[in-house]
Amino acid sequence: MAGVEIDNVSKAYGSYRIIEGLDLSVADEEFVVLVGPSGCGKTTTLRMIAGLETVTSGTIRIGQRDVTDLRPGLRNCAMVFQNYALYPHMSVAENIGYGMKVRGESRAHVEKAVKEVARVLDLEPYLDRRPKQLSGGQRQRVAIGRAIVRSPDVFLFDEPLSNLDAKLRIEMRTEIKALHRRLAKTIVYVTHDQVEAMTMADRVVVMNKGRIEQAADPISLYERPCNLFVAGFIGAPSMNFIEGEVVARDGGLVFTEASGTALMLPKCREAVYGGHLGKPVVLGVRPDHIARQGAAAGATASMIVKDVEPLGPHTLVIGSVGRFPFTAQMPVGVAAEPDQRFDVPLDLDKAHLFDKATGRVIAA
Secondary structure (H helix, E strand, O other), rough: OEEEEEEEEEEEEEEEEEEEEEEEOOOOOOEEEEEHHHHOHHHHHHHHOOOOOOEEEEEEEEEEEEEOOOOOOHOOOEEEEEOOOOOOOOHHHHHHHHHHHHOOOOEEEEEHHHHHHHHOOOHHHOOOOHHOOOHHHHHHHHHHHHHHHOOOOOOOOOOOOOOOOOHHHHHHHHHHHHHHHHHOOEEEEEEEEEEEEEEEEEEEEEEEEEEEEEEEEEHHHOOOOHHHEEEEEEEEOOEEEEEEEEEOOOOEEEEEEOOOOOEOOOOOHHHHHHHHHEEEEEEEEOOOOOOOOOOOOOOOOOOEEEEEOOOOOOOEEEEEEEEEEEEEEEEOOOOOOOOOOEEEEOOOOOOOEEEEOOOOOOOO
């Protein structure tokens, strides 16, 4: 068993605290992705697990071992870096087997292990090549192979795909997921790309300013964000936010915005939303939460179009509702023109309402 336990861990540089009281449990064989904006503390957290950064306070365990004060080489973690960190003067085979060679393992054992890893990662034709003779995706596979050959308890990935082009990123995502299934090892993976996080993880941990905002499986995170930060960070394009208040009108509850937008809220949520009558709230609507068969009465937002982006399977209509930016994901060929008014039928059963003061979701 080789899960990871981070218990009340903090990290500070002098008086500047990067991480404050972080708690995270990663189960054995789980694939957990840490995601968040630059400076949120995700890479620092990964480096503390690896032992490349010291812990100011708190405890880190790998399996049953307290590794808080152990040097990196004793933690049995393997880290894959963003820049590959390959030795340019060594062949692919030498790069993969270097760690084993340094540990004094026999030449026969090293060669056997390198050949097996090369077979798994489809690197057999490239074993005699130098890194400069490889593509970006091949270099990344070599870096992963160097990690696999150590047979670690935990794999740590630090934004490994950020240097690849879009097509290669998709291919490598698939390869890393397949590798996880094959090896059945614990993986902690850091990225700033929320699409990577959503497509790869068993569980996504959204970080912000050194703390965890929410940790959940990708679908739960997308459909049930706990606050404004998570709602805005997860999803591409981002969730639309309109500030206003809830008022009672015409036998139901209506969300109103200063410019005149009025949207009838779902009857099934009146018991919860009714407790926020007259209070500042934020309505969150994802671009794809559009009523395809026409809107229910009162569920149409009128936007002023700024731009129209045809994307093949759908079209993005970009503009504003009142003073708030708004993007709608519409069918191909939608009749929308820049500088014109465009009515968007909304599916408010999928919308979210947030308390403006706290940023927390008002859950139904």
